[in-house]
Amino acid sequence: MTALTLVGETRIGTLELAVDLQVEAGETLAILGPNGVGKTSLLRVISGLLPLTTGALYLNDQVADQPTSKTFLPPHLRSVGWVPQGRLLFPHLTVVENIGFSPRATPARVAQLIEALSLSALAERKPAACSGGQAQRVAVARALAADPRILLLDEPSTALDTESQELIHHVLSSLDQVATLLVTHNLDEANRLADSTATFSNGVLSK
Amino acid sequence: MKRFMVSVAGLTVALLALPLVGLLQRMPWSSLGNPLTNHGTLEALKVSLTVSLLATIMVFLLGTPLAWAIARVSVPGRRFIRALIMLPMVLPPVVGGTALLFALGRQGLVGQWLNQWFGITLPFTLAGAVVAAIFVALPFYVIAVEGALQSAGQHLEDLEDMAGTLGASPWNVLRRITYPQVLPAMGAGLALAWARALGEFGATITFAGNLPGRTQTLPLATFLALENNPEEALVLSLILLVASLGVLIGLRDRWMPSS
Numbered sequence: 001m002t003a004l005t006l007v008g009e010t011r012i013g014t015l016e017l018a019v020d021l022q023v024e025a026g027e028t029l030a031i032l033g034p035n036g037v038g039k040t041s042l043l044r045v046i047s048g049l050l051p052l053t054t055g056a057l058y059l060n061d062q063v064a065d066q067p068t069s070k071t072f073l074p075p076h077l078r079s080v081g082w083v084p085q086g087r088l089l090f091p092h093l094t095v096v097e098n099i100g101f102s103p104r105a106t107p108a109r110v111a112q113l114i115e116a117l118s119l120s121a122l123a124e125r126k127p128a129a130c131s132g133g134q135a136q137r138v139a140v141a142r143a144l145a146a147d148p149r150i151l152l153l154d155e156p157s158t159a160l161d162t163e164s165q166e167l168i169h170h171v172l173s174s175l176d177q178v179a180t181l182l183v184t185h186n187l188d189e190a191n192r193l194a195d196s197t198a199t200f201s202n203g204v205l206s207k
Numbered sequence: 208m209k210r211f212m213v214s215v216a217g218l219t220v221a222l223l224a225l226p227l228v229g230l231l232q233r234m235p236w237s238s239l240g241n242p243l244t245n246h247g248t249l250e251a252l253k254v255s256l257t258v259s260l261l262a263t264i265m266v267f268l269l270g271t272p273l274a275w276a277i278a279r280v281s282v283p284g285r286r287f288i289r290a291l292i293m294l295p296m297v298l299p300p301v302v303g304g305t306a307l308l309f310a311l312g313r314q315g316l317v318g319q320w321l322n323q324w325f326g327i328t329l330p331f332t333l334a335g336a337v338v339a340a341i342f343v344a345l346p347f348y349v350i351a352v353e354g355a356l357q358s359a360g361q362h363l364e365d366l367e368d369m370a371g372t373l374g375a376s377p378w379n380v381l382r383r384i385t386y387p388q389v390l391p392a393m394g395a396g397l398a399l400a401w402a403r404a405l406g407e408f409g410a411t412i413t414f415a416g417n418l419p420g421r422t423q424t425l426p427l428a429t430f431l432a433l434e435n436n437p438e439e440a441l442v443l444s445l446i447l448l449v450a451s452l453g454v455l456i457g458l459r460d461r462w463m464p465s466s
Contacts, residue, residue, distance in 0.1 A: 047372045075371035076379075088369040092387045101383075102373040146373045 003027075003150050003179030004046065005058040017042065018204045019055075025149070028172075028180040030190035033200030039183045040085070042200075043152045046181065047082045048075035060149055081148030081178075085155050087139040089127035095138050096123040102146035113141040116171050118163075133164030140168050144175075151180045157189055169193060227448070234445060235438050242432075242439040250420045251428035252446070258333065258411075258424055259404040262340035266348045266400045269341070271393070274352035275385075289353075296346045303342055304413025311338065311414075329414075336415035336422045340404035347403050351396030355389040363388055395458050402454040406447060 006021040017038055023029050031039055044050040045057065045065070051072060057065040059080070064073040089098050099119075100110045114120055117137040127135055136156065143151060153172075157165040172180065172193055184190050190197050198207045235241075242248045277289055295303055311318040311329045321327040329335040356363070363385065370380045386393070408426040415422040417431070425443055432440040 047368075049368045049372070074377075075368070076374050076376050078372070079374075080372055082369065082372045084365075084369065086365075088365050090366060090370070090384060101370065102375070103379075104374045142373065 002058070003060055004181070005061075006042075006046070007056050007058075021198075021205060023150070023179040023181060025179050026176050027196075028182055028194045030182045030184055030194035030197040031200055031205070032184065032187070032190060032197055037200050037202070039200055040154060043082065043084075043154055043181065043183060046150065046152060047080045048073060048078050079147070079149040081143035081146050081151045083136075083139050083143045083151075083153045083156055085158075087127075087135050089130075089135055089138055089142070091127055094124050094126060095119060095130065098127065098138055099141045099145050101142060104147045105145035106147075109147065110141075110145050113145055113171070116174075117141050117167050131161075132159065133161040136160055137164055137167060140171065144171070148178060151175070151178050153180065153182045153184075155184055155186075156182070158185065230441065230444055230448070233437075234441050238438070239442060239445075242436075242442040245439065247419055247423075248428065248439060248443065251423050251425050251443070254333070254336070254420065254423060255405060255425040258336045258340050259401055259407075261337045262344055262404040263397055263401040265337065265341050266345050266404075267393075267397060270345050270348040270396075270400075271352065273345075274349045274356065277349070278353045278356035292349050293346050295343050296350075300343055300407065300409025300411075301413050304339060304410035307335075307339060307342060307410065307414040311335075331416040331418060331422060333415075333421055336411050336424065339410040339414045340407050343407050343410055344400035344404040347399040348393075348396035351392045351399065352389055355392030356385075359388050398454045398457055402451055405450055 002022055003025045004021065004023040006019050019042065021029075031042070033039060041050060045052055046059075048064070052065045052067055054067060056063065056068075059073070059078055062073075063069065063071045064078060065071065090101065093101065096110065096114065099105070099113060100107070114123060117140065119134070119137055119141060122130060122134055122138075127138065130138065140153075140156065151172075156172075157168055160168070169189070169192060180193075182190065182194055196207065198205050273292070277285060277292070282288070308315065308330060310316050311321070313319065313322055313328060313330060318329060321329070327334075329338055366388075367380050367384050370384045371377070375383060405424075406426055407424070408430070411422065411424060412427055417423050417427045419428075423431075425447055429440050429443040429447070432443060
């Protein structure tokens with residue numbers, strides 16, 4: 001099954017992207033490229049936070065966004081896990097409540113992720129009391145607890161301590177049924193986690 | 208210059224404190240409970256609590272979606288709509304009452320249909336007093352909640368987006384992310400709205416009248432008592448004063464930061 005397909009000339013507002021993108025379940029594609037070329041917008045389109053103006057997006061072989069057929073699947077029905085830059089942890093919830101936020105999160109999966117990302121000691125803390133690396137681990141755990149078919153990682157280990165980076169990389173490498181799109185500046189990270197890389201420049205994505 | 212400013216400031220504070228001192232100085236402390244045994248006073252207290260609490264509940268139910276909509280939905284004429292919402296804050300309440308009478312009165316624009324189709328009559332009823340209180344109290348709540356939504360701004364919207372991608376439906380996002388972030392403002396807005404509803408006079412007497420046991424609220428009873436039983440008026444004023452101070456103390460963190 002093809003987890004993610006984005007075809008055609010894609011316009012997102014005024015941003016024009018010539019994107020032909022296909023990611024299979026279990027595959028990780030790294031997208032490299034400078035800031036401000038639309039990488040984050042691309043992730044927002046896939047998660048359903050930004051509609052396409054033209055083109056078409058398929059998730060798990062089903063149309064998720066196609067302006068010509070007026071199809072648009074809202075974010076909560078897409079099974080897309082998103083780890084944004086800036087993390088966006090919920091400030092009023094504890095670490096464990098953040099991780100278990102999704103209605104799709106099971107207690108067993110939450111416990112497993114807390115263990116794997118070494119978050120047990122922080123479980124009852126609020127995000128404001130976590131360091132950058134800890135907060136990033138929580139954000140990754142929260143996205144994975146929602147049992148996504150497609151995982152979107154926006155600079156997941158930029159400016160992180162080595163321990164957090166290692167833990168996150170370890171957990172990400174163990175995913176086998178998830179299609180992952182990794183936006184990064186870090187070539188080492190891309191080489192380590194991704195099966196293939198693509199470069200974004202001037203709105204054109206090339207492998 | 209500084210001396211001048213401080214002198215004027217001192218005089219102004221005295222001017223604000225003077226009526227309170229006057230009220231407390233004449234208060235019949237030893238017989239404070241007497242008016243409370245009076246049937247009419249108890250009735251007014253009951254009407255006031257019923258009207259102000261029902262109005263506060265309605266302000267919450269109607270004002271929450273309204274505050275959300277003006278903060279989040281860009282519709283043409285949004286500035287005009289906001290001005291319209293704030294109008295009761297600056298409008299003389301008696302004008303509000305008159306307007307309500309012409310809109311919802313028995314012969315009013317909408318009132319005639321309410322009467323004809325549903326047999327509902329608002330003027331000079333408890334429901335009418337509630338409507339008058341909603342009219343004057345609503346803006347206090349809406350402005351507080353809208354302000355909180357505006358100041359939480361893009362970050363709150365990003366958190367809501369995040370919750371959506373985790374599988375939470377829009378109603379769930381509202382309940383689990385948006386409300387907790389604006390809860391303090393909702394509480395403060397409701398307290399202000401309740402205090403305003405409790406103190407309402409002009410719109411109530413114009414639209415709902417002054418019927419003991421039905422629409423005669425504490426402020427109306429206070430006004431009447433002033434003529435023939437000043438002692439009772441003082442005690443009723445004290446009740447309203449304590450309620451207002453209670454709201455102020457409850458909201459002290461909002462307006463009087465400890466720094």
